[in-house]
Amino acid sequence: MKKFIQEYLKIFAYTGLGLAMIISSFYLLINFYHSSEVSKVLYISENDTNYTAYREKLGKIKSNLSDFSRKTGTSSAYKTMYNKLTTCNQVLNTDGMLSQIEVNKRYNSFDVYNLGTSFQANALNICWAVQLSYLTDPELLPKEFEDVAPLVTSSVNSIASHVDFAIDELQNNSSYFMTTKITSSTIRDYLSSDYQAIASSYNDFADIVLGLSEMINRGGND
């Protein structure tokens, strides 16, 4: 009887140890994999297309606004828009935005995350929500911008959701679960694609500001 009990005790003990070994091996391996995934960095060179295109667009916006400021006899709607776009131009050039980043440098997930939050704080919260959102209000909308206002609004909404998605995806790098198909997205390295999404949102937003600056410049003379 004693031998029988001893055998069973041995079986239970080694089953427990086996399970502990399996669990610890799994977590050790998954941690090394996850650690290597989240530690990947992104190299942004001075020739990075998103960076150069964004700076080029900011240059064009600046020159359009400068041209408009020299004009006389422009309508008040255009003047209002000019003032708002001037603020936007300043905001798009502030520290932390894509145009101000240090190039030829490696960026980790936190840097790219900051680039996204900076876009939300400056471009969306100040330039769009404070300055340009009057385009969404039918009572305040000047007739000169009636045609473009819906297009601008839908574009900004789309850009905002892209940036939101990229930021959420970056934040997901802080945890992982079992690698099922559904949750495996949380363990992969999405740094490069999230950077592309955020940087192209910068460019899309600059395109909107550029379009408006060209519009007031073209139709600025009454």
Added chain:
Amino acid sequence: MTKILNKMFYYIKNLVLPFLLVATIYIVMMMFQRLEKEPFGANFFEFLGVILPYIILIILLLVNTFLRQDEVRNNLFYNIVSFMVIMTIAVFCYRSILDKNMLMWHRYKYDINFTYFTDQIAPLKVMLYLLSFSNVMLMIKGYLNDKKEDKKVKKNLEVSE
């Protein structure tokens, strides 16, 4: 060689376990502070739930050491698995406190990644409880072995007399 490995794993795990307990208490205390919970008040049992497997294992380690439980102390497989579990928990604590590549580390402003650590609490508990369970099983087995050997010695003594 087996003896050297056995002793090495045995002493490393015994030395590292108290440090891991301290690190875990630190992380959990910070987590409770952030959530405005009281570890020694209303949320004591929640706090105890994380610490208890460590306490049980440390008590068992002390029993193994002072009551000379050779069935456990000289079991190479037990010592290797214990070492692996301790290393896994060390990785959990290390990454929670020092892995700055995970974004939540920056967002909580506590210099600890609570999201990551919360995910690890369940496996941490399971592994420690499994070690304690196996330890108890091996101790009982050793106790029964000792009794058997005592009887054998007694019988041999009677025969020789």
